[in-house]
Amino acid sequence: MxxxxxxxxxxxxxxxxxxxxxxxxxxxxxxxPTYRGLGGLYNGHTAEGLPIEAALSGGMLQSDPALCWKYLAQLAGACLQARxxxxxxxxxxxxxxxxxxxxxxxxxxxxxxxxxxxxxxxxxxxxxxTPLFCLDCAAEDGDLPAHLTAPMPPRCRHCQGLLRPPVVLFGExxxxxxxxxxxxxxxxxxxxxxxxxxxxxxxxxxxxxxxxxxxxxxxxxxxxxxxxxxxxxxxxxxxxxxxxxxxxxxxx
Ligand SMILES: [Zn+2]
The missing domain is CATH 3.40.50.1220 (TPP-binding domain)
Known part of the structure; x- marks a missing residue:
């Protein structure tokens, strides 16, 4: 040694x-992959031309939840596949x-x-x-894998509110x-x-x-x-x- x-x-x-x-x-x-390696990002910029930190930010989750979730879903998918x-x-x-x-x-x-x-x-x-939770009614949803194969962003099964994971996004x-x-x-x-x-x-x-x-x-x-x-x-x-x-x- x-x-x-x-x-x-x-x-x-x-x-x-x-x-x-x-x-x-x-x-x-x-x-x-690290979040900077998501989807073969070049220099940390997304296909939309945004820095990945902007795509994965609390502000983006509010203003364009589908775009934020596009990258959250890549991250989540990678995490679920590895051990x-x-x-x-x-x-x-x-x-x-x-x-x-x-x-x-x-x-x-x-x-x-x-x-x-x-x-x-x-x-x-x-x-x-995990677990995801609803920004409107706070209900928890433990079925992340099912949401990853459904249209983005994931919605609450009770009230159709926006779901999010309990992660700290950039800017939060x-x-x-x-x-x-x-x-x-x-x-x-x-x-x-x-x-x-x-x-x-x-x-x-x-x-x-x-x-x-x-x-x-x-x-x-x-x-x-x-x-x-x-x-x-x-x-x-x-x-x-x-x-x-x-x-x-x-x-x-
Ligand atoms: Zn809800």
């Missing part, structure tokens, strides 16, 4: 309060071994839950794809509950933070890492590509999550 992985194993053995932060790179190892990979499974196993190990994810694919990460120690900061606020849970756990502090496959472009993703470092905790990045935090972490492992995390957890 490579020296840097062994150093992370030693930190994992020692630490109790652990935070694993995960991003698109983790699910890319399941074959899932959690061995790295998701290893993270769930780590959480069993370490009852104070939390996961903070930007991913909306639900793979951490599917892999067995406990809901009470999982913060899906950008929400999740983060969920209050997720933010409160994250703040609460950050206040308690973490001994070890491991960032996996995230470009670390959101301040709320970087903050737990920076705060942990300031308090003398240990920080790790696992990512084949360099990111905004690469220069700041104690150990950088430049491989895919799939090549590092199962190996790390198998040594505990």
């Amino acid at each position: 490579q020296q840097s992985l062994l150093r992370v194993v030693a930190q994992l053995k020692r630490a109790q309060r652990i935070l694993i932060i995960t991003g698109a790179g983790l699910s890319a190892d399941s074959g899932l 959690p990979n061995a790295a998701h499974m290893a993270i769930a196993r780590l959480q069993k071994l370490k009852p104070e190990c939390w996961v903070l994810t930007q991913n909306i694919d639900g793979y951490h839950r599917a892999a067995g990460s406990p809901a009470e120690r999982l913060i899906e900061i950008h929400g999740q794809l 606020m983060l969920g209050e509950d997720s933010v409160a849970r994250l703040q609460g756990e950050m206040a308690k502090g973490f001994e070890l933070v491991i960032c996996v496959g995230t470009s670390a472009s959101f301040p709320y993703i970087v903050e737990p890492l920076i705060r942990t470092k300031q308090r003398g905790g240990f920080t790790v990045e696992i990512n084949p590509e360099r990111s905004a935090i690469s220069a700041q972490v104690d150990i950088r492992i430049g491989t895919k999550a799939l090549d590092a995390i199962p190996a790390l957890v198998s040594h505990l």
